[in-house]
Amino acid sequence: MDGDLLHPRPEGLYCPAGDFFIDPMQPVARAVVTHAHGDHARSGSALYHVADAGLGLMRERLGAGSVLHAHAYGERFVLGDTTVSLHPSGHVLGAAQVRIEGCGKVAVVSGDYKRDPDPTCAPFEPVPCDIFGTESTFGLPIYRWPPMSQVIDELVGWLDDCRTRGVPAVLFCYALGKAQRVLAELVRREPDRVVHLHGAMVRLVEAYREAGVTLSPTVPVSDSAKGRDFAGELIMAPPSAAGSPWMRRFAKASTGFASGWMQVRGARRRRGYDRGFVVSDHADWPGLLQSVTDSQARRVYVTHGDGEALIRHLRDHGVDARPLRSLGTMPDLRTSEEGD
Amino acid sequence: MRRFARLFDALDRTTSTAAKRDAMARYFDEAPAADAAWAAYVLGGGKLKRTASSTELRLALAAETGYADWLIDDCYEQVGDLAETVALMLPEGDEGDADVPLHVWMEARLPSLSRLDGAGRIELLREWWRALPRDQVFLANKLLTGALRVGVSHRLLVQAVAQWSNLPTDLIAHRMSGDWRPGATAFTALAAPERADEHAGERPYPFFLASPLEALPDTLGEVGDWLAEWKWDGIRAQVMRRGDGVLVWSRGEERLDGRFPEIEQAAAALPPGCVLDGEVLAWTANEDHPQLFAALQKRIGKLKPGPKLLADAPVRLMAYDLLEQGGEDLRERPLAERRQRLAALVDGHAPTLMLSPSIDAVDWPGLTAVRGESRTRRTEGLMLKRLDSPYRVGRKRGDWWKWKVDPYTLDAVLIYAQPGHGRRSGLFTDYTFGVWDGDTLVPVAKAYSGLDDKEIDRLDRWIRAHTRERFGPVRSVEAVHVFELAFEAIQVSGRHKSGVAVRFPRILRWRTDKAIHDADTLDALRRLASG
Ligand SMILES: [Zn+2]
Numbered sequence: 001m002d003g004d005l006l007h008p009r010p011e012g013l014y015c016p017a018g019d020f021f022i023d024p025m026q027p028v029a030r031a032v033v034t035h036a037h038g039d040h041a042r043s044g045s046a047l048y049h050v051a052d053a054g055l056g057l058m059r060e061r062l063g064a065g066s067v068l069h070a071h072a073y074g075e076r077f078v079l080g081d082t083t084v085s086l087h088p089s090g091h092v093l094g095a096a097q098v099r100i101e102g103c104g105k106v107a108v109v110s111g112d113y114k115r116d117p118d119p120t121c122a123p124f125e126p127v128p129c130d131i132f133g134t135e136s137t138f139g140l141p142i143y144r145w146p147p148m149s150q151v152i153d154e155l156v157g158w159l160d161d162c163r164t165r166g167v168p169a170v171l172f173c174y175a176l177g178k179a180q181r182v183l184a185e186l187v188r189r190e191p192d193r194v195v196h197l198h199g200a201m202v203r204l205v206e207a208y209r210e211a212g213v214t215l216s217p218t219v220p221v222s223d224s225a226k227g228r229d230f231a232g233e234l235i236m237a238p239p240s241a242a243g244s245p246w247m248r249r250f251a252k253a254s255t256g257f258a259s260g261w262m263q264v265r266g267a268r269r270r271r272g273y274d275r276g277f278v279v280s281d282h283a284d285w286p287g288l289l290q291s292v293t294d295s296q297a298r299r300v301y302v303t304h305g306d307g308e309a310l311i312r313h314l315r316d317h318g319v320d321a322r323p324l325r326s327l328g329t330m331p332d333l334r335t336s337e338e339g340d
Numbered sequence: 341m342r343r344f345a346r347l348f349d350a351l352d353r354t355t356s357t358a359a360k361r362d363a364m365a366r367y368f369d370e371a372p373a374a375d376a377a378w379a380a381y382v383l384g385g386g387k388l389k390r391t392a393s394s395t396e397l398r399l400a401l402a403a404e405t406g407y408a409d410w411l412i413d414d415c416y417e418q419v420g421d422l423a424e425t426v427a428l429m430l431p432e433g434d435e436g437d438a439d440v441p442l443h444v445w446m447e448a449r450l451p452s453l454s455r456l457d458g459a460g461r462i463e464l465l466r467e468w469w470r471a472l473p474r475d476q477v478f479l480a481n482k483l484l485t486g487a488l489r490v491g492v493s494h495r496l497l498v499q500a501v502a503q504w505s506n507l508p509t510d511l512i513a514h515r516m517s518g519d520w521r522p523g524a525t526a527f528t529a530l531a532a533p534e535r536a537d538e539h540a541g542e543r544p545y546p547f548f549l550a551s552p553l554e555a556l557p558d559t560l561g562e563v564g565d566w567l568a569e570w571k572w573d574g575i576r577a578q579v580m581r582r583g584d585g586v587l588v589w590s591r592g593e594e595r596l597d598g599r600f601p602e603i604e605q606a607a608a609a610l611p612p613g614c615v616l617d618g619e620v621l622a623w624t625a626n627e628d629h630p631q632l633f634a635a636l637q638k639r640i641g642k643l644k645p646g647p648k649l650l651a652d653a654p655v656r657l658m659a660y661d662l663l664e665q666g667g668e669d670l671r672e673r674p675l676a677e678r679r680q681r682l683a684a685l686v687d688g689h690a691p692t693l694m695l696s697p698s699i700d701a702v703d704w705p706g707l708t709a710v711r712g713e714s715r716t717r718r719t720e721g722l723m724l725k726r727l728d729s730p731y732r733v734g735r736k737r738g739d740w741w742k743w744k745v746d747p748y749t750l751d752a753v754l755i756y757a758q759p760g761h762g763r764r765s766g767l768f769t770d771y772t773f774g775v776w777d778g779d780t781l782v783p784v785a786k787a788y789s790g791l792d793d794k795e796i797d798r799l800d801r802w803i804r805a806h807t808r809e810r811f812g813p814v815r816s817v818e819a820v821h822v823f824e825l826a827f828e829a830i831q832v833s834g835r836h837k838s839g840v841a842v843r844f845p846r847i848l849r850w851r852t853d854k855a856i857h858d859a860d861t862l863d864a865l866r867r868l869a870s871g
Pocket residue numbers: 035037040091112338339
């Protein structure tokens with residue numbers, strides 16, 4: 001019976017033995033939240049357990065009034081009949097896998113994770129377990145991430161090109177995690193470059209700095225005088241700003257999008273950006289398979305993304321893999337607004 | 341091929357035609373002529389022989405990666421392009437320093453594959469892939485399967501060559517038209533200075549194209565300033581009487597010589613040095629309307645038509661413009677004058693060479709009434725041309741309008757879907773629609789366009805969740821959604837299971853207000869086709 005440790009319910013993934021929810025979608029009494037992305041951290045619950053590395057971001061997302069219990073990575077704490085600990089997932093600052101020990105076994109829920117190095121957060125830690133719940137946002141073998149150094153080469157090449165042509169470069173990427181990762185990589189290459197930020201990114205970038213992450217110097221776009229010419233400069237904005245009136249000041253800009261989906265040419269062209277940069281905060285196909293192997297789990301539950309192909313592939317290779325929803329009623333698929 | 345891969349990448353990542361033109365011109369400057377020739381040929385839409393089938397690519401991919409067929413299918417469905425799926429699934433190849441030039445690929449490598457048998461072909465494909473980086477795997481696959489598209493029109497390619505060679509676009513268009521074959525000498529010759537006798541050569545004038553009239557015709561001013569003609573449903577062609585012979589060019593700037601001997605014979609009797617613009621139509625003598633387009637289609641495909649075909653589907657040129665007379669370029673003269681000269685020129689050559697009749701009306705309502713007869717006359721509507729306009733180049737709005745009749749419509753049910761290509765690859769955007777034959781839905785039309793991006797996304801998700809069966813990339817879906825389709829014509833067809841063929845079907849709107857039993861019946865379509 002795996003259902004005593006993990007049992008999907010309409011409110012979200014529930015742990016009966018510990019009487020808590022992981023990343024609940026509705027307000028509950030006790031929540032363990034893996035990371036601060038909007039599709040995982042939702043306000044309204046009475047009490048939250050989070051990793052202390054992401055405390056600042058969680059406050060930003062859940063509201064100052066929320067009751068947060070912060071734990072160091074690896075610290076064990078008791079919830080009901082279980083012992084719980086949080087372990088780095090390498091996804092974004094403070095992102096955690098949830099290890100649950102109880103009923104004579106160990107379950108690990110990965111949350112969102114990646115295996116590629118990222119200067120903005122602690123690297124993924126393989127945690128041995130009996131039951132492994134993995135995400136599968138990019139669960140097809142066409143998704144294999146290029147080394148970040150190569151992507152940054154391309155990015156810098158694009159910036160040089162924009163400078164030559166005298167046009168602004170507007171890079172769209174999600175405001176939490178992706179933006180900071182790009183800024184942390186960029187500062188190593190071009191330490192003096194000042195990056196202009198869309199308003200939605202400013203506080204989140206500040207939260208990373210407060211957590212001690214070194215990023216490129218930034219200024220809010222709103223600090224610039226009306227009519228300023230951004231020729232050759234880099235502006236970063238969330239994807240929702242594309243096509244909005246905000247973009248009018250960058251009429252001639254070349255636009256780019258940093259996302260794992262940019263791996264596929266059709267997806268790149270469909271979105272209508274000039275350039276696509278393959279940068280993901282999720283595991284690619286080899287990363288997913290590696291993590292399943294590293295977990296040494298006897299059973300694997302797959303969530304996030306339809307997961308069909310990953311499950312079938314694992315089963316073909318002798319792994320007992322199942323959809324997480326087979327354990328109970330899963331709520332509607334999470335909108336993976338930040339899932340790229 | 342490394343340099344060509346860089347060019348392709350540059351073309352692929354921009355939607356600006358100016359940037360594309362610059363990138364190509366730069367490439368032509370830097371690349372050896374033998375490679376530049378092939379690049380120009382391939383990018384300009386030159387036909388490529390298919391040297392490997394998609395089945396072979398799949399087999400080689402499965403052998404090389406060990407992935408199951410179903411997983412390859414799933415990936416293909418997500419990517420929407422097999423050449424790219426292969427490139428993304430293979431481990432990155434090791435190119436070393438050995439860059440194989442584009443012309444060697446085209447002239448030696450691909451032909452060498454054709455000479456091998458089944459197993460040998462798979463082996464060779466795998467060997468090539470192992471030595472190529474990802475972008476070149478993609479390109480090699482595209483060249484192998486004869487399908488490389490990167491949003492470069494023939495016209496844009498011509499402009500790029502013109503920019504590189506610093507010669508007029510028209511001259512380059514002429515030099516590359518017809519059956520231009522890639523080769524180092526042929527490419528270098530494109531940049532040679534213009535010869536004095538070159539103008540009188542075989543080059544067609546660039547066609548002037550009409551724009552669709554979306555506003556009401558009375559916004560065009562006085563009806564008397566306009567020439568109205570039928571909009572014929574045939575093949576637009578330039579018939580050139582030059583030197584001792586006659587050349588026939590299609591609008592796609594392909595030579596049609598030998599296909600329409602009646603027209604060539606009649607035109608041979610015209611004085612040398614004249615060029616007519618008009619529509620080739622299949623038309624039986626003594627009939628008052630042309631045959632259906634399908635009859636003409638048989639003629640297009642036939643290089644030397646036999647006596648039976650000539651008797652069944654005789655063709656004529658419905659001439660509507662005169663671009664050159666006595667060796668003089670008339671394009672800057674007003675349409676009224678060109679038409680007068682044309683009338684005199686073709687006088688006595690009917691019916692094979694005819695002046696497209698003008699339609700006289702005292703006012704716009706009168707003309708609108710005549711337009712109502714378009715269907716019974718087997719035309720697509722009216723053309724409106726300003727009488728004092730010159731013959732312009734390409735699609736320039738303002739002087740020539742096509743004022744088409746409203747299309748036929750029908751309500752049909754979505755029954756199959758398949759992933760699209762290009763911008764929409766990976767999304768289910770190619771739909772097949774059915775109408776009722778008793779209590780079964782029979783397919784009658786395929787349509788790709790007509791929905792907005794939001795609707796496409798919504799329908800794509802629905803299709804994935806409501807698939808009944810898969811046949812390769814094609815999925816049959818539950819019969820739920822009704823769409824209103826528009827089409828230009830319908831005819832009885834023995835080649836179609838439904839017994840009818842519709843022309844230019846496209847989606848008008850998603851009829852969420854209709855249930856599947858509200859869709860049209862095959863009987864109704866058959867009546868329309870035979871009536
Ligand atoms: Zn996340």
